[in-house]
Amino acid sequence: MTESTRAIVIGGGHNGLICATLLAKAGHAVTLLEGRSSIANAPDLEFAPGFFSPGLAHIHTELHPKLRQALNLTSKSTGTKTKTIALDGQGAHIHFYGDKVEGTSVSDVDQAAYASFRKEFLSYAKALTPLLLNRPPRLKNMDRGDQFTLAKLGWSLRFGLGASSMREFLRVGGINIYDVLNELFDNKLVKAAISVDAVMGHHMAPRTPTTVLTYLTRLFAETHSEPSVATKVDSLHRELEASAIAAGVDIKTDAWVEKVIIENDRANGVQLASGQTMLADIVASSADAKNTFLKLAGAANLDAMFVHRISKTRTNGSVARLHLALKDIPSFTNLTTEDLKGRLLIAPDMRYIERAFNPTKYGEHAEQPVLEITIPSLHDATMAPDGQHVMSVNICYAPYHLKQGWDNARDKFTQICIDTLSAYAPNLPSQIIQKELLTPQDIETRFNISGGHWHHGELAIDQSFMMRPIHGTAQYNTPIENLFLCGAAAHPGGGITGLPGWNAARRIIAMTKDKSS
């Protein structure tokens, strides 16, 4: 190709940034359009004067080493490694670090079981690598890439795992985490802490089928890195923004895309909310699938059943976020300040999680929620005024559609969360200067994510892999020529993995090469 392809990437989340950077590195002229006023540190993250929230992902792992390499990311890591602490009402907390679990209530048997569980499940997660690091293979009309991915997946399951592990993987792959953990452990808190990873961000609880699979997709990140608390200085988004700029991406903020311009059934640009239009040969959208197809592309440009299926994808979020501005360091019973740098979980046992989930089926919020707590200001002093602190809490479960309406429940639900916290940190209420609760509806408006869903759409088995977001657009290209998906709505889903953005970029590069050759 003599002239470089003009590409527009919609959305400056980490997937949009990664996709844009890789397209620019491949020689495309890339413009990235982010609707919010900044990529990394949007002003609305300052939820109280001088107090900054960490953005949506408050704890995450590093990007896959191959992806870091593709992006030429140099710095060793973002954030500080952290451990998980499952809080106990009596102060007998349990500490998880790597394949170790420690706590007065944890038996030797459970400790050994934990080490072998980690080993086994990490190997399952690793066996999924070919599936996660590639576009999901089509099962009909496969091309060589599809066949290769399937072959690699088959190989890694059969030979990477070995016969007996593969058998076990196939056994547990489709069942729920509740049964599996009950088989393996005695300690309630251990089981609950593990199962939080299987359900947080999903409309699922430990007894929901396929929660082993959701656990594995989350665990995949830990095959190459350990989680760290997201902060302001050490922001991954900031690092990715710098690498995008270095690759020549033209980043425009305050640039809400209102429409993808489609002529002769092909995407050839975008129209911004300001009315400005921009032409491009390729448009890659990291907005979720409902936004991309129903709002940006428009039903009139798509087949009716396709539109119907997109409109029926399940995108209602069930996680809320609480930000607290604190006068000083909170004190939790039996935890040191060093411990507070970790990820604290309030989920006493698996039934507690299940019970917190049940009301969401009926449009009600949990009365005793599951909480995931970080205090990022302990890692990054710039996030709060001197000596003061920020607490960020992911809350399960808060349904998108609340029967009584969130306006009528916001204060009550905030209080429920604070009460739940103060059972472990009794003086917390007196330390609170300001609080901000983001319900799934708030997340929807603020970040333009349909339903405010963690994964831009439920990551259930029928909305995964070659069916993500739906079949017919599961390989990043869409029914509309030159329009692509590159965000969490695409395979393999949300969380800070960068895999959708990476896979999409490779797909776009391959498809434009095919066309020009």
Added chain:
Amino acid sequence: MSDHNYLSTHEPSPFDSGIRAQSQTENWTGWNGYLSPRIADTLASEYFAIRSSCSVMDLTPMEKYRITGPDATAFLNRLVTRDLTKLRVGRVAYVVWCNDEGKVIDDGTVFHLAENDYRLCAQHHQLDWLLLSSIGFDVSIQKETHDIAALSVQGPTSFSALSAAGIKGLETLKPFGILNTNVNGFELTVSRTGFTGDLGYELWAERARADDLWNTLFTLKDTGLFDIRLIGLDALEMVRIEAGFIMPGWDFNTAESTIRADHDRSPFELGLDWIVNFDKPYFTGKSALLAEKARPATRRLLKLTLEGNKPPVGSFIFHGKKGKQTGAVMAQTWSPILKRCLALADVDFIDGHPPNDLWAEIYYQKELKWHVKWARCEIVEGQFWSHPRRRATPPMPF
């Protein structure tokens, strides 16, 4: 909404008393939840009423939907394969619509009644598909099948008969035109449309006016000036084949009721290329149809005439006499006006072309004894039968 009883197996039509009074045979069948005559008197007299005088058929059971709202045109244009932006107010168009795979769901007619106000008539129930297709469009879709009483008045004397019945303005009404008028004190909509390939009209009134509409026609019959005859579905089947019109669900399996792969049909496979327009905005099935168009044809619904006088009921079609089976007859009739056997047959193509030597194997009985014969088939392009009076404006008076 009418108080149509959805629980009853077969509802009487709003014209029930009139129809019963004329039905000599009690030969009923179900049609879209209504009790409809197959034959009211004799098949021959009904057929010849259509072809030589004036026939009347109850059209009420046909599915009817009212589509209104600011996006009505855009919605319909995305639904059907034809370009409806060119359909002016007061005009009707024959249309088909497809699923995402470009397979035909149903056919029907779109009536552009007023700005942003359309009626869509369909062979089969379509409310679910219409609602599903309406996501993202500002339209309202109302089923009005039971709210509108409709009669089809077809035949060479239909223009004169309807004019004599007091309907004014028909002389300037062109084929596929709509006329809103008032007759004997009630509102009547007349469209110059039909399913017979001949001069004819369809009359639409509010259900409450069904008796008025019926009486308008049959008091004229009582004068003895016109042979106005009630017909049933069997006669219609004969003339619609002569006219080359297809029946979704009979001539081919409709897409949304097809389970087995390859049992549904695209507009191209049905010979409807002329209503597929790729130079219009996107419509459901467009991508699939573009891809199909780029491939050689694998099969077509062909119009065949057959030698002899035995209709090919349920016949297979063969390539060469006693050769390889290559298709099947989907609809057939003996055409009295053409003195020929006619068939619509689903035929496999070879390298994009129809086999050059087609034969039908026909089973028939003589005094209950079965016989078999082979009949050579000729492919016919266009309608088997048509008449210039279908298009003449004003139509010839009788």
